Amino acid sequence: MSTQGKLRVIGKARRRVDGRAKVTGLTRFADDIVLPRMLHCRLLRSPHPHAEILEIITGKAEKLPGVHLILTGKDFPVTFGIMPVAQDEYPLANGRVRYVGDPIAAVIAKDEQTATEALDLIEVKFKQLKTISNPEEALQNPEPRIHDYGDQGNIHRIQSYEFGDVDEALAKSDHVFDDLFFYEGNTHLPIEQHASVAAPDGEGKLTLWSSTQVPHYIHRALARALQMPASHIRVIACPNGGGFGGKCDLHNHEIVVSRAALKLGRPVKICLNREEVFYMHRGRHPVLMRMRTGVTKDGKLTGMHLQTLLDGGGYGSYGPASTFYTGVLQTVTYELPRYKFDACRAFTNKPPCGPKRGHGTPQPRFGQEVQLDKIAEKLKLDPAELRLNIVAKPDTLTANWLKIGTIGLAECIRQATARSDWKKKFRKMGPGRGIGIACSSYLSGAGLPIYWNKMPHSGVQLLADRSGQVTVFCGATEIGQGSDDVLAAMVAEVLGMDPYDIRCVTGDTALTPVDLGSYSSRVTVMMGNAAIQAAEKLKAQIAEAAGEQLEVIPSRLSFSDGRVFVTENSNKSLSFKEAVEFAEVKFGTLGAVGSYTPPRAPGRYKGAGVGPSPAYSYSACVVEVEVDQATGWIAVPKIWIAHDIGRTVNPVLARGQVEGSVYMGLAEALMEEQVFRRLPPKMSHALVHKIPSLLEYKSPTSLDMPEIDTILIEDPDPNCPFGAKEAGQGPLLPVMPAVANAIFDAVGVRIDELPITPDKVLKALELKAAGKNPRVGPERFPLVPYPKSIFVLPPWEGGDGKESKRDDAVAVV
Amino acid sequence: MAAVPQRVHLKFLVNGEETPVSFAPYKTLLEVLREDLNLTGTKHGCELGECGACAVLIDGEPHLSCLVLGVECEGRRIETVEGLADGAELHPLQAAFADLGAAQCGYCTPGILMTAKALLDKDPNPSRETIKEAISGNLCRCTGYQQIFEAIEEAAVRMKP
Ligand code: FES
Ligand code: FES
Numbered sequence: 008m009s010t011q012g013k014l015r016v017i018g019k020a021r022r023r024v025d026g027r028a029k030v031t032g033l034t035r036f037a038d039d040i041v042l043p044r045m046l047h048c049r050l051l052r053s054p055h056p057h058a059e060i061l062e063i064i065t066g067k068a069e070k071l072p073g074v075h076l077i078l079t080g081k082d083f084p085v086t087f088g089i090m091p092v093a094q095d096e097y098p099l100a101n102g103r104v105r106y107v108g109d110p111i112a113a114v115i116a117k118d119e120q121t122a123t124e125a126l127d128l129i130e131v132k133f134k135q136l137k138t139i140s141n142p143e144e145a146l147q148n149p150e151p152r153i154h155d156y157g158d159q160g161n162i163h164r165i166q167s168y169e170f171g172d173v174d175e176a177l178a179k180s181d182h183v184f185d186d187l188f189f190y191e192g193n194t195h196l197p198i199e200q201h202a203s204v205a206a207p208d209g210e211g212k213l214t215l216w217s218s219t220q221v222p223h224y225i226h227r228a229l230a231r232a233l234q235m236p237a238s239h240i241r242v243i244a245c246p247n248g249g250g251f252g253g254k255c256d257l258h259n260h261e262i263v264v265s266r267a268a269l270k271l272g273r274p275v276k277i278c279l280n281r282e283e284v285f286y287m288h289r290g291r292h293p294v295l296m297r298m299r300t301g302v303t304k305d306g307k308l309t310g311m312h313l314q315t316l317l318d319g320g321g322y323g324s325y326g327p328a329s330t331f332y333t334g335v336l337q338t339v340t341y342e343l344p345r346y347k348f349d350a351c352r353a354f355t356n357k358p359p360c361g362p363k364r365g366h367g368t369p370q371p372r373f374g375q376e377v378q379l380d381k382i383a384e385k386l387k388l389d390p391a392e393l394r395l396n397i398v399a400k401p402d403t404l405t406a407n408w409l410k411i412g413t414i415g416l417a418e419c420i421r422q423a424t425a426r427s428d429w430k431k432k433f434r435k436m437g438p439g440r441g442i443g444i445a446c447s448s449y450l451s452g453a454g455l456p457i458y459w460n461k462m463p464h465s466g467v468q469l470l471a472d473r474s475g476q477v478t479v480f481c482g483a484t485e486i487g488q489g490s491d492d493v494l495a496a497m498v499a500e501v502l503g504m505d506p507y508d509i510r511c512v513t514g515d516t517a518l519t520p521v522d523l524g525s526y527s528s529r530v531t532v533m534m535g536n537a538a539i540q541a542a543e544k545l546k547a548q549i550a551e552a553a554g555e556q557l558e559v560i561p562s563r564l565s566f567s568d569g570r571v572f573v574t575e576n577s578n579k580s581l582s583f584k585e586a587v588e589f590a591e592v593k594f595g596t597l598g599a600v601g602s603y604t605p606p607r608a609p610g611r612y613k614g615a616g617v618g619p620s621p622a623y624s625y626s627a628c629v630v631e632v633e634v635d636q637a638t639g640w641i642a643v644p645k646i647w648i649a650h651d652i653g654r655t656v657n658p659v660l661a662r663g664q665v666e667g668s669v670y671m672g673l674a675e676a677l678m679e680e681q682v683f684r685r686l687p688p689k690m691s692h693a694l695v696h697k698i699p700s701l702l703e704y705k706s707p708t709s710l711d712m713p714e715i716d717t718i719l720i721e722d723p724d725p726n727c728p729f730g731a732k733e734a735g736q737g738p739l740l741p742v743m744p745a746v747a748n749a750i751f752d753a754v755g756v757r758i759d760e761l762p763i764t765p766d767k768v769l770k771a772l773e774l775k776a777a778g779k780n781p782r783v784g785p786e787r788f789p790l791v792p793y794p795k796s797i798f799v800l801p802p803w804e805g806g807d808g809k810e811s812k813r814d815d816a817v818a819v820v
Numbered sequence: 821m822a823a824v825p826q827r828v829h830l831k832f833l834v835n836g837e838e839t840p841v842s843f844a845p846y847k848t849l850l851e852v853l854r855e856d857l858n859l860t861g862t863k864h865g866c867e868l869g870e871c872g873a874c875a876v877l878i879d880g881e882p883h884l885s886c887l888v889l890g891v892e893c894e895g896r897r898i899e900t901v902e903g904l905a906d907g908a909e910l911h912p913l914q915a916a917f918a919d920l921g922a923a924q925c926g927y928c929t930p931g932i933l934m935t936a937k938a939l940l941d942k943d944p945n946p947s948r949e950t951i952k953e954a955i956s957g958n959l960c961r962c963t964g965y966q967q968i969f970e971a972i973e974e975a976a977v978r979m980k981p
Contacts, residue, residue, distance in 0.1 A: 026918035029926030030910065032861020032901035036927065039860035120846070198865040198873055198961050199927045248863070248927030249961045281866040487925025487962050659921040663967055667924065670964030701870035701959070709952045709965045 015567060016500040017729045020658045023492040024506055025246070025485065037218045037245040038202035042274040045204070046075055048264050049122035049277070051112040051129055052286060053104035056356035056694040057153070058133040060102050063112060068128035073121035076267055077129070078113040083266070087232040089224060089256045091458050093163075093323025095154055098232065098262040104133075105153055105321035106358050107695055108286025110259045115267045115275055138356040138694045140685065142295070142316045143789050145353035153321065153354040159792075163319050164330045164352045168614060169796035170338075170406040171345035171804055172813060176310030180301030184382055187297050187785040188374035189760035192318065193679040194290035195363050196706060199248020200281060205264040206274035212239040213269055214517075217261055220250040220486050221524030224457065226516040228257040233265055240265075244514030247486035247525075251671070252362035254486070255526050256289050256324055285699035289361030290681060292329055292352070293318040294370035297788040298378055306386050306393040310345035313337060313371060316791055317352040317360070324361035326352050328457065328617060332367025335618035337375060338405035340416065340448045340625070341397040345801065346406045349793040356694055357683055362526060364671055365736050368449065369743065373761060376445035376744030380751065389433065390748065391424045391444050394627075406801040408610030408808050409618050413732075415651030415722040416446060419627035422718045423649040427629040434752060439634050441753025446627045447740030451653075451724075451733040452529030454605045454619030463602035465533035466520025467541045469498065471549075471597045475584030477502065477509050479541075482522035483534045484514040488735050489660040490530045496656050497535050497728055501542035502549075503566030504583065520600065528733030531656065532621050533603045535728030540601030548597060552590035553581050606726070611808040612799045621726040624733045625651040628669070628741035632749040636772060639765030641677060641750065646742070649718040653732035658719065664734040665717045670707060672742025678705040678762050759784025830894045834859070835903025845891050849883075850874045852890035853900060861901040861930050865959070872958030875931035876900050882938045884957075901930035904937065912978040913937060913971070922971035924962035932958045936972045944976060 028034045065077045080101040088094040100111045112129055116122035139145045139153060139161055149160025157163040177183050203217040213235070219225050222244040230237035247254055260277045268275040279287065295316040301309035315333040319326045334348035365372075383390035399405070401414045424430070424444065432442045456464060468480040479498050483490045491511040499506040512518055522534055550561035553571045557564070557579050565574045572580030581589070590597055608619030629647040634640070648669050655661045681704070682697045698704045723730020743761055751757055756771035759782060767783045775781035798813055800806030829842040834857065843856045850867070853859045853876070865871035867886045874885040877899035904911040913933050916922070923929040932955055939946055939954040946954070951972050952965075960968060 022919045023921075025926075026923065027910070027914075029923040029929055030901075030914040030917045030933065031905060032859075032930050034926050035860075036863070038864075039854075041855075041858065041860075120844070196961055197925075197927075198871055198959060199863070199925070200865060247925060248865075249925045251961070281868065281870075487927075489924070659919075659967075660924075663921040663924055663963055666964035666966050667962045668964075671961075700868065701866045702868070706959065706961070708956045708959065709968070710956045712965045715964060715966055 014500060014729065016496050016506055018655055021506070023489055023657065023660060024495045024511065025491050034246050036199055036248050037204060037216050038278045040204045040216050042204065042206055045274040045276055046115050046117060046271065047119045047122050048113055048115045048267060048275050049119060049126055050110045050260060050263065051126045052283065053100065053107060053109040053111055055104060055133055055135055056107050057136040057138045058104050059136060060100055060104065060111065061132040061134055064130040065112065068114060068125040071121065071125045071128060073117040074114060074125045076115040076271055078263060078267060079111070083262070085232055085234060087228055087257055087262065088323050089228060089457065090323065090325060090327055092327050095156065095323045098259045106356050108283065108358055109321065113263045113267065115271065139354065140683065140694045141355060142318050142353035145355055146789060146791065153356065157354065161354045162351060163323060163354050164327055165793060166330065167349040167793045167796040168407065169347040169798050171801045173310045173312045173345045173347040176345040177299060177301040177312070180309045181304040182385065183299060183301050184378055185299045186374065186378050186381065187759065187788055188377065189785040190294045190370035190373055191680040191682065191761055192291050192293035192360060193675055194285060194288055194681045195251035195253030196704065197247065197249030197251060197253055200279045200284050201254060201258060201260065201287060202278040203261050203264050204274055204276045205268035207268055207272055212241065213265055214241045214243065215261060215265055216243045216245050218247050218254050219244050220247060220254045220484050220526055222484060222514050222516050223482055223521050223523055225257050225261065229262065229265060232257065232262045241517035244484040247484070250486040250525060251364045252366060252526065253289055255362055258287060281701055282699045285696060286358050288320065288358035288681065289324050291363040292360040292367065294333055295785055295788060296371060296374045298374045300378055302382055304386065306382065306388050306396060308341055308343050308397055311337065311343055312347040314349045314788065314791065315371065317350070318355055319352040320355055320357045320359040322359040324359045326360065329360065329362060329367040331614065331617035333371055335407060336368050336448065337371055338407050339409055339411055339623050340399060340446060342399055343406055347796065351791050351793065364668070365449065365739050366527065369675065369740050372447050372740045373743045376741060377747050377759060380443070380748040391420055391429055394446055395420050404609060404802040407618065408615060408799070408802065410609055412622050412726055413653065413722050413724040414625055415720040416625035416627065418720045419625055419649035419651055420446065422720065423627040423629045423647045426716055426718060427647040429629060439636055439753055441749045441751065442629060442631050443745045443748030443752055444627065444629050445741035445744035445748060446625065447737060448623045448625045449733060449737030449740060450527050450620035451532045451622040451624055451727065452605065452620055453527040454608050455616040456523055463604045464529065465522040465537040466600065466602045467534065467537040468520050469541045469545050469599045471545055471587050473588045473591055475587060477504065478512060479509055479538065480512045480519045481534055481538065482514060482516065482519040483530050484525040486525045488525065488664060489657065490525060490534065492660060493531050493535060493656050494538055497538040498542045500729070501539055501546055504569055528736045531731050531733060532727050535731060536603040537601040539728050541599045544599035544601065545597065548594050549586045549590045552593040553586040556581060556589050609808050612797055612810045614797065622653065622724040622732045624737040626738045626741050628745045630742065630745040630749045632746065632753050634750060634753045634768060636754060639768035639772065641763065641765065641768065643673065643713045643746070645714050645716065647716045648738050649720055650734060650738045651720045651722060651732065652734050653724040653727050654721050654730035655719050656731050661719055661734050662717050665738045666715050668736065668738035669715050669742055670712060672739040673746065674707050675761060676743040676746040676763060680762050756781040757784065828891055832893050833897045835899055843890055847890045848886050849888040849890050849893055850885035853885060859900050859902050863927055863930055872935070873928055873931045875934050875958065877934055877938055880938065880941065882935045899934065901933055904933060913940070913975040916971040916975040916978060920971040920974060921967040922963065928958055928960040932960065932968060940976055940979065944979065946976065
């Protein structure tokens with residue numbers, strides 16, 4: 008896309024266009040909306056992890072003064088779900104609850120206090136059912152089924168893909184490494200609790216303001232859930248107070264307040280409390296992994312067989328995609344000639360898991376990068392050198408038919424190791440101190456939408472008029488990452504304007520062209536490309552009119568600093584406003600649209616749709632640790648992160664995205680875990696959430712954060728707007744394994760599961776002192792009934808991207 | 821049980837203005853500010869004293885407004901993010917936060933700004949360690965805190981006479 012010429016906006020450190028609103032308290036989050044005659048909603052949630060609902064008695068609650076409406080499952084006969092293949096939830100339980108926190112009834116009252124009092128007056132009679140607490144139990148107990156759909160028993164999804172004969176590759180390898188890893192689940196914890204306000208408008212149509220990252224998907228799913236035409240529904244995504252993937256589902260409460268508002272003819276608001284946000288979850292899946300990797304004696308990978316077992320929780324959510332993501336991106340970082348990937352997602356009676364920053368990829372990334380450290384150790388290679396030698400090549404296909412474009416990983420490794428003095432420190436820091444490295448890659452946007460269609464992924468519309476103003480409309484959603492700033496910057500760069508003179512209207516399904524939303528790190532690339540296209544069209548009209556006035560051909564005009572001028576004689580110029588006036592005279596009312604659809608991916612086998620991206624970002628991370636061998640306490644003095652961003656749009660925001668990712672990665676490495684426990688048998692044996700509060704769910708404070716040295720590597724990618732790739736998720740991925748590898752360097756123990764807490768370090772140190780294998784991590788991988796693989800030949804073995812037979816392979820030289 | 825508790829009527833000094841307000845006596849200062857005074861700049865992430873998003877200044881000291889009852893504030897001086905700017909002129913903390921990326925989603929920002937204001941009012945030259953200590957009760961999920969530290973340091977510099 009358009010990248011020619013000197014850039015004046017892109018790449019400059021600036022205050023973000025919405026920065027002033029954020030520091031004055033004027034940014035209007037969903038819970039800040041107050042409407043006349045507004046009522047308040049609270050949800051009654053299940054205290055049981057798995058139960059049948061025998062009866063709901065609402066009489067007393069209905070009589071409480073101030074209560075306007077009570078809704079139960081009867082009011083919602085239709086299932087919903089964010090993915091077309093997982094329509095398995097009811098807004099309010101339809102006879103069955105599947106996790107502690109599953110919503111059962113809703114009270115709409117004059118205020119929150121009254122609604123809360125009414126909840127206590129609702130009586131629900133349950134019959135408790137056997138609970139499934141983890142995937143192993145799900146495999147052992149196909150009955151009772153948590154859902155009556157899914158691949159089998161309590162397995163939601165199970166699948167297998169093989170790209171070239173992996174067993175053969177492993178058999179021919181000098182070494183095969185066979186490791187087990189476990190990654191505990193954790194949650195997004197946005198500081199803003201989810202809130203929604205629904206209101207009927209004068210025509211009886213519905214408006215929903217919500218803390219959502221994906222207004223378009225919500226719009227679609229809500230139309231189905233309410234059985235209403237989408238044209239009668241308007242979804243407005245308020246700026247999110249943090250999302251991280253936790254606001255990507257259509258949530259029960261969004262449907263409930265919508266229905267209530269339509270029934271009552273009044274606005275209805277809900278704001279979840281923090282405990283409810285923990286139950287809402289949709290966070291990181293706990294994943295058990297087995298990774299068998301073949302290597303040559305000089306450290307080249309020959310093949311990998313990855314098996315994953317995901318704990319999905321009580322519903323589907325984005326689970327089918329998450330299941331794929333625990334494997335599909337293993338091939339884009341390093342050269343990997345053959346790859347096999349088995350995955351299984353089980354239903355359990357816990358809050359549903361879904362997409363969290365990095366969606367499904369941090370878990371196998373942790374395993375792969377720790378295993379590479381073990382490989383380097385065994386082969387007596389420097390782990391940074393080992394990685395440098397196997398970095399994937401630009402403009403190639405991977406074994407599973409993903410197309411890699413630019414790749415700045417080698418430079419990331421070089422810079423991160425140089426800045427951290429890696430060579431002087433690795434294996435040389437003395438007892439209790441260590442340094443570790445890990446790398447990663449991530450999507451700059453998913454190649455396919457979550458529902459099948461061939462339409463654009465992002466659309467942008469521009470308005471310009473005689474006042475000289477430019478307004479840009481796009482469905483993209485501001486969740487803190489700076490999407491409005493990127494949008495204004497793209498348009499400003501093309502039109503030669505100041506980004507602060509551009510008005511952004513975003514995330515409103517009634518006003519803005521469709522953009523699929525703020526997930527999969529897609530916004531900069533997809534919205535950016537659409538914005539450039541729209542702005543170039545508008546620029547062409549203005550240039551044609553201005554050229555007539557200035558008596559030059561349009562190609563000799565430049566747009567800069569709010570002026571349109573003859574490139575070689577800047578005295579011959581018009582103000583932007585004057586140029587727009589001439590264009591309005593010539594063309595009538597001005598407007599332009601642009602749109603973006605990702606390139607078609609080369610894979611043709613069933614399932615090839617998950618993994619492709621217009622561009623992959625790359626990161627390398629070096630972490631230094633100090634381990635107190637008496638207590639197991641891990642201190643992290645400094646982290647270096649180099650990120651291949653393609654091109655930086657606004658360095659202030661890019662750095663913020665990278666550092667925020669590092670923060671969240673460090674949190675997952677050392678402390679965050681969403682864990683459950685069984686109550687004792689005499690207390691129902693139920694499965695309950697151990698820590699549904701901010702106090703007990705440990706996350707890093709200002710005192711816990713080390714210094715972060717951020718290095719942005721610029722290698723503009725031709726698929727990306729001005730070359731800019733993503734920065735908001737990729738840099739999280741290498742942090743966890745880099746921490747684990749640094750701990751090994753410090754004290755010689757392997758912690759093969761996350762989070763790495765002091766008790767695990769102590770246990771490993773004890774094992775080491777006793778002369779045993781100094782490792783803490785999963786001990787066994789259960790028997791999982793993975794199906795026969797879909798076999799696809801890698802491109803270099805004569806494959807055509809389609810499923811094929813094993814013996815179609817041509818000899819590999 | 822009476823579903824409609826009686827209301828109390830009293831006066832605060834909010835952002836320098838004498839502010840009469842009537843509200844249900846069980847309400848926290850957070851709720852009174854947001855719901856009865858429409859000062860929605862003050863945020864909440866837990867209502868249990870765990871996140872710091874609701875921090876405001878009471879008589880110049882940072883407090884978690886979710887842990888303070890409205891009735892405790894009669895006659896007291898309350899400062900919220902809405903009162904931080906001087907007319908259209910941003911407070912140096914606000915300007916530095918906006919310029920240096922200290923506000924990403926901006927949700928923790930009002931609480932951190934107020935906490936940082938209390939710090940700088942007392943200690944115009946805080947060290948990095950003092951800053952970390954001062955805002956350790958304010959969770960930010962977006963930034964990783966580094967740009968927040970830098971913005972507070974920059975504001976301290978800009979505030980030098
Ligand atoms: S709202 Fe979280 S501390 Fe007050
Ligand atoms: S900026 Fe989002 S929580 Fe701090």
